[in-house]
Amino acid sequence: ASAQLAGQSVAVAPSAVAAPAATLTVLYGSQTGNAKHVAQDLGKAASGKGFTVKVQDLAEYKAANLKNERFLVIVTSTYGEGEPPENAISFYNFLFSKKAPQLPELRYAVLGLGDTSYEFFCKTAQDFDQRLAELGGKAIIARADLDVDYGTAAANWQQQLITTLEPEFAQAPAATADVISWPGVSQTAAAESSYSKQQPFSAELYTNQKITGRDSSKDVRHIEISLAGSGLRYQPGDALGVYFSNDPQLVKELLLLTGIAANTPVLLGTERLTISDALTEQLELTQSYPAFVDKYAKASGSEVLQALVADKTALRSYLSERQIIDIVREHPALISAQQLVDALRKQQPRLYSIASSQAEVEDEVHLTVGVVRYEAYGKPHLGGASGFLAERLAEGGSIKVFVETNNNFRLPENDDTPVIMIGPGTGIAPFRAFLQERDVRAASGKNWLFFGNPHFTQDFLYQVELQNYLKQGLLTRLDVAFSRDTAEKVYVQHKLLKHGAEVWQWLEQGAHLYICGDGARMAKDVHQALLTIVQQQGGKDEKAAQQYLDQLRIAKRYQKDVY
Ligand code: 2AM
Numbered sequence: 001a002s003a004q005l006a007g008q009s010v011a012v013a014p015s016a017v018a019a020p021a022a023t024l025t026v027l028y029g030s031q032t033g034n035a036k037h038v039a040q041d042l043g044k045a046a047s048g049k050g051f052t053v054k055v056q057d058l059a060e061y062k063a064a065n066l067k068n069e070r071f072l073v074i075v076t077s078t079y080g081e082g083e084p085p086e087n088a089i090s091f092y093n094f095l096f097s098k099k100a101p102q103l104p105e106l107r108y109a110v111l112g113l114g115d116t117s118y119e120f121f122c123k124t125a126q127d128f129d130q131r132l133a134e135l136g137g138k139a140i141i142a143r144a145d146l147d148v149d150y151g152t153a154a155a156n157w158q159q160q161l162i163t164t165l166e167p168e169f170a171q172a173p174a175a176t177a178d179v180i181s182w183p184g185v186s187q188t189a190a191a192e193s194s195y196s197k198q199q200p201f202s203a204e205l206y207t208n209q210k211i212t213g214r215d216s217s218k219d220v221r222h223i224e225i226s227l228a229g230s231g232l233r234y235q236p237g238d239a240l241g242v243y244f245s246n247d248p249q250l251v252k253e254l255l256l257l258t259g260i261a262a263n264t265p266v267l268l269g270t271e272r273l274t275i276s277d278a279l280t281e282q283l284e285l286t287q288s289y290p291a292f293v294d295k296y297a298k299a300s301g302s303e304v305l306q307a308l309v310a311d312k313t314a315l316r317s318y319l320s321e322r323q324i325i326d327i328v329r330e331h332p333a334l335i336s337a338q339q340l341v342d343a344l345r346k347q348q349p350r351l352y353s354i355a356s357s358q359a360e361v362e363d364e365v366h367l368t369v370g371v372v373r374y375e376a377y378g379k380p381h382l383g384g385a386s387g388f389l390a391e392r393l394a395e396g397g398s399i400k401v402f403v404e405t406n407n408n409f410r411l412p413e414n415d416d417t418p419v420i421m422i423g424p425g426t427g428i429a430p431f432r433a434f435l436q437e438r439d440v441r442a443a444s445g446k447n448w449l450f451f452g453n454p455h456f457t458q459d460f461l462y463q464v465e466l467q468n469y470l471k472q473g474l475l476t477r478l479d480v481a482f483s484r485d486t487a488e489k490v491y492v493q494h495k496l497l498k499h500g501a502e503v504w505q506w507l508e509q510g511a512h513l514y515i516c517g518d519g520a521r522m523a524k525d526v527h528q529a530l531l532t533i534v535q536q537q538g539g540k541d542e543k544a545a546q547q548y549l550d551q552l553r554i555a556k557r558y559q560k561d562v563y
Pocket residue numbers: 424425426452453454481482483484489491492493521522523525526
């Protein structure tokens with residue numbers, strides 16, 4: 001069997017020669033695409049050096065191949081409370097199970113992407129590293145755990161890895177080697193366009209329409225953006241990456257508090273620009289993060305902040321509702337423009353699940369954006385991208401965007417397959433895309449949508465469209481949970497439980513199951529409800545029910561897009 005497997009791994013490499021060339025396998029666990037891009041970059045760089053490289057989504061990786069690997073790299077993010085990203089769960093479970101093979105010949109490297117604002121920073125990467133060592137693997141180079149602005153550090157780690165491996169791969173046949181990505185089919189529709197995260201497209205905002213009521217506690221916008229002339233393509237399930245400008249008032253206040261003149265020149269990477277432009281266009285002001293407190297504490301000499309940095313738990317809770325401006329308001333200090341720039345991290349684009357299908361809207365892309373807006377410390381606060389989209393970008397104005405492919409949130413290939421979609425709040429977005437797509441394709445599969453929000457009269461997003469879909473028969477069922485219209489809260493999971501028998505029937509008929517929205521609570525509670533349904537309706541014990549849902553996930557019939 002091992003000869004057959006070894007033969008397979010040679011056969012998939014384009015540089016198939018008599019002697020099996022060493023293959024560098026690069027696997028990624030990625031929720032938002034960052035780890036995927038780092039893995040793909042690494043693949044390109046290594047293949048440029050003549051390595052035979054295979055880059056693969058962990059969800060697609062056959063764990064049985066693990067024992068044949070000689071050179072393995074895992075790039076992974078961490079999600080929630082130290083959990084693996086969705087696409088890495090099966091492999092993670094396999095690796096920590098009794099089925100995991102001994103790996104005495106394996107040489108491996110792990111790169112973690114994370115966010116130091118979270119308690120379980122890079123936990124999944126640590127777990128993989130530890131477990132691969134336990135199974136007998138030898139680290140090629142030390143694991144690195146990288147913070148949100150990982151760019152330079154990731155490039156350095158990649159360089160170090162390639163340099164270390166070069167002697168091993170030196171005899172590999174040059175020039176024929178290439179990066180192979182699985183699945184090979186329609187890997188990135190966006191690749192047809194020259195626009196990307198690094199080079200976003202300046203798109204025009206067509207429409208910004210508030211779709212929650214006047215008395216709603218939420219401000220949700222239906223956004224329409226034109227992609228005309230970009231060549232950008234997307235599929236239902238993909239996300240749109242959005243860059244934004246910070247609020248000029250916020251920039252002004254920050255400069256005032258730090259005693260810096262707006263036109264002071266600063267250096268950002270290799271770029272020279274004014275502090276005002278750097279703050280407005282390039283730096284992260286609407287989130288706060290440990291690295292800022294650390295650097296600002298040193299630059300300002302604040303002992304209070306220095307003490308805070310030393311206490312990780314206190315620091316996390318201090319940062320939870322604060323933006324950069326809150327910290328500086330509480331601890332104003334005269335620092336230099338360059339010190340301020342060096343303390344801040346670069347703005348990360350925000351990802352929004354796309355709410356439209358190109359089959360329906362062609363050159364447009366639609367989003368469902370919940371505006372982040374709250375009072376804290378006596379001042380109004382506004383989210384970065386959502387504030388920009390809702391308040392500072394006029395219709396006709398320009399916004400930098402790119403498509404972030406998500407192959408782990410896809411409609412069934414077969415149009416006859418039924419789908420169950422659970423999307424409370426702005427989690428409705430990708431399901432609007434799914435429904436548009438299935439409508440245009442005249443897909444015959446049944447469609448069942450669960451939606452929830454606080455109030456029927458205020459928060460029924462896309463009510464008219466959905467009710468028309470119901471009338472027209474595209475939506476087979478629409479079940480809604482308006483949590484605050486009744487004395488006792490009703491959530492989507494309660495509706496699922498209520499219709500457990502039918503949900504089970506649909507699943508047994510081969511339905512695909514999708515959850516989109518809040519990952520901290522909703523997706524977990526819905527998962528629990530599904531477990532209950534499988535137990536009650538399928539007559540299974542808890543363990544068997546868990547396995548049932550695991551199997552659905554492995555078969556790509558249970559997919560999540562949660563945040
Ligand atoms: P609530 O705010 O009234 O508690 C979209 O945000 C909808 O999801 C709201 O109706 C919200 O209800 C609800 N929601 C909040 N927590 C939830 C949970 N744990 N599971 C499911 N829905 C939840």
